[in-house]
Structure formats: C-alpha cells, structure tokens
Amino acid sequence: MRRLVSTTLEAERELKVHNMQGRPEIMREQERTGQAEVAVIGAGLSGLAAAHVLRDHGLSVVLYEREEQVGGRATTRMRSGFCFDPGAQYIHGQAPVSDALLLERFATPELVAIAKPVWTFDSQNRIHEGDPRLNSIPRWTYQHGLLTLAQLMAHGLPVYTGCEITRLAYTGQSWLLFSDAAKIVAEVPYVLVTAPAPQAAALITTSELPHSLQQTLLTELGRARYRPLLSLALAWPRRTLPPTPYYALVNSDKAHPISWLAREEEKGPTRVPPEWTLLIVQLAPDYSRAHWSWDDQALAERATALLSDLLGQQLPKPDFYDVQRWPLALPEPETLLDAEAVHGTSAPYRLFFSGDAFIGGRAHLALAQGQESALRLLAHRR
Numbered sequence: 001m002r003r004l005v006s007t008t009l010e011a012e013r014e015l016k017v018h019n020m021q022g023r024p025e026i027m028r029e030q031e032r033t034g035q036a037e038v039a040v041i042g043a044g045l046s047g048l049a050a051a052h053v054l055r056d057h058g059l060s061v062v063l064y065e066r067e068e069q070v071g072g073r074a075t076t077r078m079r080s081g082f083c084f085d086p087g088a089q090y091i092h093g094q095a096p097v098s099d100a101l102l103l104e105r106f107a108t109p110e111l112v113a114i115a116k117p118v119w120t121f122d123s124q125n126r127i128h129e130g131d132p133r134l135n136s137i138p139r140w141t142y143q144h145g146l147l148t149l150a151q152l153m154a155h156g157l158p159v160y161t162g163c164e165i166t167r168l169a170y171t172g173q174s175w176l177l178f179s180d181a182a183k184i185v186a187e188v189p190y191v192l193v194t195a196p197a198p199q200a201a202a203l204i205t206t207s208e209l210p211h212s213l214q215q216t217l218l219t220e221l222g223r224a225r226y227r228p229l230l231s232l233a234l235a236w237p238r239r240t241l242p243p244t245p246y247y248a249l250v251n252s253d254k255a256h257p258i259s260w261l262a263r264e265e266e267k268g269p270t271r272v273p274p275e276w277t278l279l280i281v282q283l284a285p286d287y288s289r290a291h292w293s294w295d296d297q298a299l300a301e302r303a304t305a306l307l308s309d310l311l312g313q314q315l316p317k318p319d320f321y322d323v324q325r326w327p328l329a330l331p332e333p334e335t336l337l338d339a340e341a342v343h344g345t346s347a348p349y350r351l352f353f354s355g356d357a358f359i360g361g362r363a364h365l366a367l368a369q370g371q372e373s374a375l376r377l378l379a380h381r382r
C-alpha cells in the first residue's frame, strides 16, 4: 500500500518542532504527484539528510520508503509499555554534520545525552571500566526513542511509506520508478538510492539501464559486505537486576557471543516503567549467523543464559522479550565502497547512491554521507 505521510508525528504524543518556522510546510505540486526532480529511495537517516540538502537548494524531492515508517535502522519500538531501540543505540556527539542537525536544525527538548558510561567485558565475562576519553563524548538519544530524529526530519517532506521501489527503467531522459505492483510511481530526472548496498544491488539487477552501467554498478556495489545481527529486548522486574554504574557493556575482545548489552531505562524515565528493567542484547555476528533460524523464545532463553554468566547471577525467564533480526546490520569496515568509482559511472545517467556502505555503520556517518551525496548530485546538475 502506498501512503503519503507528509509526515505527521505519531498521534500518541506531541513533539515540539523547533527551528521549523519559515520553512515551507506545503508540499510542492510536483512532489505530491511524484513528478519531483529527485526521487530518493529509502527514508533512513542518509536519505532524509540528503532530501533536506536538495530541498534547501530549491529542488523538488520525493522519498519512497519500503517500510511503514521512516528511520531505517535508527528506529524505535513501543511494545507492552516499553519504548526501546532495536537498531542504532545512540548517536555519537562531536561530529559536525550530526551536531548541526541534532542540536540546531532539529533541536528538541526530547534530545538527551545518556548520563552513565559504557564499560567493557571480555570473553571470560570480566567487566572493566570503559575508556574515559570515549565516555566523555556525548551519546545522544531521544526520550521517546531514536526514531524521533527521523520523524522530525521527515516532518514536512513528501515521504511515501509502505512503498518499495522494485525496479528502475532509464528512458534516456528520465528514470521511471516502479513499485511492487509493477506500477510506475514516478518519472524523475534524478534518482538517489540510499538502501544498504546489497539491497541497492538487488534493485539494479532488476532494473532496465545500459548494460555497461548495470555491470559496473553491480561490481562496485557488490564489494560491500554487511554483518547480520540478532537484537533482543528482555525485561524483568527492576528488583531482579539492581542498578549498575554503567549504561551499557561492549565486548572488547570480540570473542563473546554477546557483542553489546544496554539498559534502556538509563536513557530516561520515559523508556521503561519504574518497576521494570529492559535490556538490549545484541549477539555477535558469527553467533547471530549460527542462531538465525532459532525461534524467538529459544533465542530469549539462550540470551538469558548468556546474560546470567556475564552478570554473575541466575536470571529467571524474562517477563517480556522481543527479537529483531537485522540481516544487513552493519557494513564490514574493510569493504566500504568508493564513492568516486560508483559515481564516475552512474552520475552521467543522473543516478546517485548514498548510505553507510560508503562511510561506515554509524548514524552520524550516515547523516554526513546523505549530505555529501546530495551535494554531489547538485554539483553534477550545475
């Protein structure tokens, strides 16, 4: 189903949107009818960041997002009274592009820095204090979840959610975009694809474009490898797990089945009811691969056993659990893509790419890459 969300913030809560005064809230007619100048495929952080730069430079933009909501891997779930982030955990501060977006353009009192530090643990379940230098850099999140950032960024932008682009066709002058119903949803001069590289490559495979362009893109995009990740949310009454001096633990020797463990209630009082604790447990890539097909209950039990060993106490069955499978969680750092090599071939066809495959699997980097890709498109258009 194709649904235009222009984008109303969730009705269940009201956010104060600052610094939006004076920006055009009325969508341009071209954007409404899918005849914009640029179609952005994917409304994750890089697609949203790119869309703002393009609009700031006067281009009409329309975004197509496969999922029912924006945000991509920087998302939030609200289940059984818990508010938690199954994907990105926080956004690193002290990065120029994301600081400007988080602290200025999309500033909101909802933005909070996580107060407690991150500590480390090793394969022998030994817990150590974290690096004070790293812990002095702000870790940004939002009272009602990281999804808030994407919702703030999408506000006022024409975003079609629940609309997967399954095929592109190059006509010589423009690009036709097809949805899963094999229906043309737009005809645009410029396309910016922000899906993770393997999904971008799948789209290119099904598309109609000059053969040499298609082959080069498949070679370039095919270089990126992503790690899978199983992310679990597990809740117990708070008395089961007393407060800790840390917000989260990260595995330092990359030899433990758990890669990350965080206490969601440390992100603020709005996340978890006061009498509960909710832990986010991310399983290491190899461990995630090996247990991918386990059912959710079996995964929750295994994660509880691993946690019991790590924390040195026998935990009972969790009262709540939720499992998110991320087949394309994070790009392998050694397989990042060369933006020059990709765009050297695609830019003459007015086809552009963005996303964390070019820069590394971090939210602040995805925002920066979105801006850079938009500037690349603008430079080509001049």
Ligand SMILES: Cc1cc2nc3c(=O)[nH]c(=O)nc-3n(C[C@H](O)[C@H](O)[C@H](O)COP(=O)(O)OP(=O)(O)OC[C@H]3O[C@@H](n4cnc5c(N)ncnc54)[C@H](O)[C@@H]3O)c2cc1C
Binding pocket: 041, 042, 043, 044, 045, 046, 047, 064, 065, 066, 067, 070, 071, 072, 073, 074, 086, 087, 088, 089, 090, 091, 092, 163, 164, 165, 166, 194, 195, 196, 199, 203, 229, 231, 282, 326, 328, 329, 330, 354, 355, 356, 357, 360, 361, 362, 363, 364, 366
């Ligand atoms: C478990 C996990 C933990 C992480 N932890 C952190 C962290 O703590 N801090 C941090 O900074 N980063 C973290 N990251 C990384 C961060 O979330 C990503 O790097 C960043 O969100 C990537 O943004 P993006 O816009 O490039 O891609 P995405 O968020 O993947 O956005 C791409 C969008 O394109 C859409 N799409 C794909 N194909 C199509 C199509 N054909 N048609 C329409 N739409 C399509 C997708 O649905 C998606 O919404 C984590 C990621 C994961 C998975």
